[in-house]
Amino acid sequence: MLADPPAFTPAYDHELAAALGRTGAEVELVTSRFRFGQTPMPTGYTRSEPFYPLSSRAFRRSRLRIPVKAVEHAPGMLALLRRRPDVLHLQWLAAPELDRYLLRTSVATVFTAHDLLPRRTAGKRSLWRTLLARFDRVVVHSEQGREVLAELGVESTVIPHPVFPSDPERTDDGRTLLSLGTIRPYKGLGDAIAAAKAIDGARLLVAGDPLEPLNGYREQAGDVAEWRLGYLPQRELERALGEATVALFPYRPELDQSGALLQALGAGVPAVAYDVGGIAEPVRRFEAGRVVPAGDVEALTAAARELLDDGTALAAARAGARRAREALTWDAAAAAHIALYEQLT
Secondary structure, rough: EEOOOOHHHHHHHOOOOOOHOOOOEEEEEEEOOOOOOOOOOOOOEEEEEEEEEOOHHHHHOOOOOHHHHHHHHHHHHHHHHHHHOOOOOOOOOOOOHHHHOOOOOEEEEEEEOOOOOOHHHHOOOOHEEEEHHHEEEEOOOOOOHHHHHOOOOOOEEEEEOOOOOOOOOOOOOOOOOEEEEEEEEEOOOOHHHHHOOOOOOOEEEEOOEEEEOOHHHHHHHHHHHEEEEEEOOOHHHHHHHHHHHHHEOOOOOOOOOOHEEEEEEEOOOOOEEEOOOOHHHHHHHOOOEEOOOOHHHHHHHHHHHHHOHHHHHHHHHHHHHHHHHHHHHHHHHHHHHHHHOOOOO
């Protein structure tokens, strides 16, 4: 049983559940209604949506959603923990302060630390040390993530985040930089804008759902940026990926891995990324772009300029993105998860 109570990562949940189903495992995904778009139809697994029956349907980003969700959380978690699968694999803990008291079960448990210490509670290290100790196994997506949790005294298993493969029609003009994914302060959109403005003839395509005000960014970008805002359906996501020459990931060190990065690599788009969390690992391992020091806008600019101006370097980085796509598959991730589950059953 895979569980993503808040439906934070529906695309990841779907791909992993489907890949596990292809191994012959009987898989159920337990989650809530995704509030911002359609989710893929289950293939080789079943999906139920018992969590947050009111708050996930009646609200989008209203402030009223949070208190309603808090009331709904405990009944949903207690119902989940009464289930008796061979393995219960939680992808997210939506309310860690409550889960500290609720999370007790006799079945084998696994947790994937997508965000090693989620932003809202990152300072509560004793809370996360207690919670992570409740699980029989903890999964991270990078060696950097494993080292971070080791500092908390938590052992973990590295299973790299697979790419999201796609084959969009290539329409890029050779000068388009892409900023992809939800727009949050830690994503470093201001750095991406600064880099694009410093490169002659560059265009910045910003594609994603804003979770912070954009007024300052729009003023900063001027006419260098095109804005495609909101939660993009798959066809619009692929259109943006098809137009991109290079994707930029100037993130601050607040998460382990980026689904948007794996979308870009899966479409054959090379990346320039700050060396934070585990984000640099697939770029560096497969030579799928450039890794530069965190917060160094000049280095970000220089790396992006090199790939835009040097056809040989760009072709080599694109080849690296294709190598990542060939190696970081969902079937490989499913096999690694099955091996982990078999240690517990």
